[in-house]
Amino acid sequence: MDTSQQLFTAACRVLPGGVNSPVRAYRSVGLTPRFIQRARGSHVYDVDGRDYLDYVCSWGPMILGHNHPVIREAVEKAVRDGLSFGAPTPREVEIAELMVELVPGIEMVRMVNSGTEAVMSAIRLARGATGRDKIIKFEGCYHGHSDCLLVAAGSSALAGGHPSSAGVPEDIVKHTLTAQFNDLASVEALLDAWPEQVACIIVEPVAANMGVVGPAPGFLEGLRKLCDKSGALLVFDEVITGFRLALGGAQAYYGVHADLVTFGKIIGGGMPVGAYCGSRALMEQVAPCGPVYQAGTLSGNPVAMAAGLAQLHYLKDHPEVYTQLSEKGAFLAEGLTRAAQKTGAAVQINHVESLCAPFFTPTPVTTFVDAKGSDLQAYARYFAGMLQKGIALAPAQFEAMFVSAAHTQEELTYTIQAAEEVLAAL
Numbered sequence: 365m366d367t368s369q370q371l372f373t374a375a376c377r378v379l380p381g382g383v384n385s386p387v388r389a390y391r392s393v394g395l396t397p398r399f400i401q402r403a404r405g406s407h408v409y410d411v412d413g414r415d416y417l418d419y420v421c422s423w424g425p426m427i428l429g430h431n432h433p434v435i436r437e438a439v440e441k442a443v444r445d446g447l448s449f450g451a452p453t454p455r456e457v458e459i460a461e462l463m464v465e466l467v468p469g470i471e472m473v474r475m476v477n478s479g480t481e482a483v484m485s486a487i488r489l490a491r492g493a494t495g496r497d498k499i500i501k502f503e504g505c506y507h508g509h510s511d512c513l514l515v516a517a518g519s520s521a522l523a524g525g526h527p528s529s530a531g532v533p534e535d536i537v538k539h540t541l542t543a544q545f546n547d548l549a550s551v552e553a554l555l556d557a558w559p560e561q562v563a564c565i566i567v568e569p570v571a572a573n574m575g576v577v578g579p580a581p582g583f584l585e586g587l588r589k590l591c592d593k594s595g596a597l598l599v600f601d602e603v604i605t606g607f608r609l610a611l612g613g614a615q616a617y618y619g620v621h622a623d624l625v626t627f628g629k630i631i632g633g634g635m636p637v638g639a640y641c642g643s644r645a646l647m648e649q650v651a652p653c654g655p656v657y658q659a660g661t662l663s664g665n666p667v668a669m670a671a672g673l674a675q676l677h678y679l680k681d682h683p684e685v686y687t688q689l690s691e692k693g694a695f696l697a698e699g700l701t702r703a704a705q706k707t708g709a710a711v712q713i714n715h716v717e718s719l720c721a722p723f724f725t726p727t728p729v730t731t732f733v734d735a736k737g738s739d740l741q742a743y744a745r746y747f748a749g750m751l752q753k754g755i756a757l758a759p760a761q762f763e764a765m766f767v768s769a770a771h772t773q774e775e776l777t778y779t780i781q782a783a784e785e786v787l788a789a790l
């Protein structure tokens with residue numbers, strides 16, 4: 365038994381599934397999860413010292429790579445002043461001002477502690493602001509684990525066979541309507557069926573919890589039009605795409621304005637942070653200004669804000685990072701596509717900028733139905749083969765590969781070569 369196996373045995377006695385978040389349990393790939401001791405740059409190191417080239421990147425926050433000195437030093441400095449005060453702090457103002465400057469169309473920010481909390485709060489605000497109860501989400505999109513969004517969810521809810529969760533009362537989820545990603549007609553049908561009752565449409569601008577599926581041309585623009593026509597608010601869940609697709613996120617990248625935008629991951633630099641943002645008119649309906657209540661003991665935590673600020677300032681001051689991420693993502697996706705073609709493996713490689721995902725299916729994947737039709741067992745075998753070669757991918761099909769600024773050309777080339785060997789042996 366290696367140390368990860370020993371730790372996993374102990375963990376399973378005291379943590380459900382041995383983990384604090386389901387996807388980490390490696391159930392979709394049928395292996396023992398690697399327990400990670402430390403990380404630096406594009407590498408993580410397990411408790412036995414094994415070195416893995418990492419494409420999980422903590423599920424998105426590590427856009428600059430792990431343990432970046434600028435972020436580490438900001439945290440080390442902040443910690444010396446204390447961990448948490450339960451009072452307003454200067455960095456909360458600074459990061460909110462920076463986000464307002466960088467993200468199109470927002471005037472105010474509310475910090476919370478996770479993407480789940482950000483989306484849950486944004487939905488409550490949309491309902492409070494419109495006086496409507498229904499929401500529209502998309503099958504296979506994942507927006508965290510708040511009750512009303514655990515309906516036809518993606519990510520590890522789907523991978524674990526529970527896209528809708530036990531313990532969520534029907535009375536709550538009856539207000540959650542489900543449409544199909546990249547299918548505007550499915551949205552229009554729901555808006556027609558529930559006239560003037562839909563508070564918001566919430567979407568991942570790039571679906572990155574069903575693997576990676578980009579928006580079809582006109583899809584996001586169509587959602588904007590449908591919202592304008594129906595009086596529903598458009599909510600972009602940018603927990604993954606925020607500050608990744610571009611400094612201004614998906615709104616800037618696709619040129620589509622959302623009424624509310626949620627963030628997480630990158631804005632925390634690896635610390636627990638989420639945020640929901642919007643116009644002053646909307647955001648001043650949130651307590652203590654308005655009737656929509658939301659609160660949090662550690663919201664805007666000064667150490668977490670220091671990490672987030674360091675990362676956002678770095679991204680703002682180094683715009684070349686986005687050009688590099690775009691080139692690296694394209695190089696990896698094109699290389700993996702060539703590897704699949706060389707081996708004759710039935711694999712589709714989807715990518716949007718630095719987000720990438722393989723699907724084991726012979727036909728293009730542009731919808732959730734396509735994604736669901738891919739061969740999950742083949743993915744599991746591919747994952748195991750790549751892990752053997754020291755490459756850590758998402759341990760489930762319905763996730764994304766994250767490329768960071770720390771991934772070198774040589775590492776991307778190694779990944780492509782390794783994939784060719786693994787695919788050939790599948």
Ligand code: KE4
Pocket residue numbers: 385386387388423478479480481483506507508509519520568572573601602603604628629638763
């Ligand atoms: P958190 O509550 O996990 O910080 O964020 C929830 C969330 C909201 N919106 C989107 C688009 C997300 O991708 C997420 C969380 N992403 C998953 C990865 N697919 C987190 C990994 C996990 O669940 O352990």
